[in-house]
Amino acid sequence: MITMDDIIREGHPTLRAVAKEVPIPPTAEDVELGKEMLQFLKNSQDPEKAEELQLRGGVGLAAPQLDVSKRIIAVHVPSVDPEKPESGISTVMYNPKVLSHSVQEACLGEGEGCLSVDREVPGYVVRAARITVSYFDAEGEKHKIRLKNYNAIVVQHEIDHINGIMFYDHIDEKNPLQLKDGVLVIE
Ligand SMILES: O=CN(O)CCNC(=O)c1cccc(Cl)c1Cl
Numbered sequence: 001m002i003t004m005d006d007i008i009r010e011g012h013p014t015l016r017a018v019a020k021e022v023p024i025p026p027t028a029e030d031v032e033l034g035k036e037m038l039q040f041l042k043n044s045q046d047p048e049k050a051e052e053l054q055l056r057g058g059v060g061l062a063a064p065q066l067d068v069s070k071r072i073i074a075v076h077v078p079s080v081d082p083e084k085p086e087s088g089i090s091t092v093m094y095n096p097k098v099l100s101h102s103v104q105e106a107c108l109g110e111g112e113g114c115l116s117v118d119r120e121v122p123g124y125v126v127r128a129a130r131i132t133v134s135y136f137d138a139e140g141e142k143h144k145i146r147l148k149n150y151n152a153i154v155v156q157h158e159i160d161h162i163n164g165i166m167f168y169d170h171i172d173e174k175n176p177l178q179l180k181d182g183v184l185v186i187e
C-alpha cells in the first residue's frame with residue numbers, strides 16, 4: 001500500500017527526469033502499480049483512512065513521484081455534482097498524451113499543491129482550459145477523451161510530472177498573483 005513515505009520530494013532527480021513510455025498492453029507490474037496509485041488517492045480523500053495513514057489529500061499522482069520513471073498517472077477527482085457523475089474522473093492512464101488544447105487558458109483560484117513539495121507555493125498556475133488526451137488503460141485499450149476545467153487542470157499537473165515539470169515552474173515569480181486578461185479562474 002502506498003503511503004507518504006513512498007513519495008519523493010523536490011530535489012530528488014527523478015522529479016526532473018522525462019519518464020519512459022511503458023509497453024502496451026501494460027505489464028502485470030505496471031497494472032498493479034496503477035491500481036495502488038488510484039487506491040492511494042481514494043485513501044487520501046477518505047477522512048478516516050487519511051488520518052489513520054497520515055496521508056496528505058491528493059486528486060492525482062504520477063509514477064515519478066514514487067521514484068518510478070514511467071509514463072503512468074492516476075487521477076481521482078470526485079464529481080462535485082451528484083446529478084452529473086461524469087463530471088468527475090477516476091482512472092489510471094498509461095502513456096498519456098495531450099493531442100490538442102484550447103487557446104483559452106485557466107487556473108485554479110487557490111493555486112496548486114503537490115505531494116512532492118513540502119511547502120506552500122502561492123501563485124496562479126495558468127494552464128489550457130480544455131485538452132484532448134489519448135492514453136492506454138490497464139487492458140491496453142486506447143482512449144481519446146476531452147477534459148475541461150478542474151479535470152483538465154489535474155491531468156495537466158500529472159502529465160507535467162512525467163515530463164519533469166513542477167507546478168511552480170508555471171508561476172510568474174515577479175507577479176505570482178498577476179493574471180493576464182482572459183484567463184478563466186476556476187474556484
Ligand atoms: O501530482 C499530484 N500531486 O502532487 C498530489 C497533490 N496535489 C493535488 O492533488 C493537487 C492540488 C491542487 C491542484 C492540483 Cl492540479 C493538484 Cl494535482
Ligand code: NI
Nearest residue numbers: 113114115116
Ligand atoms: Ni504533484
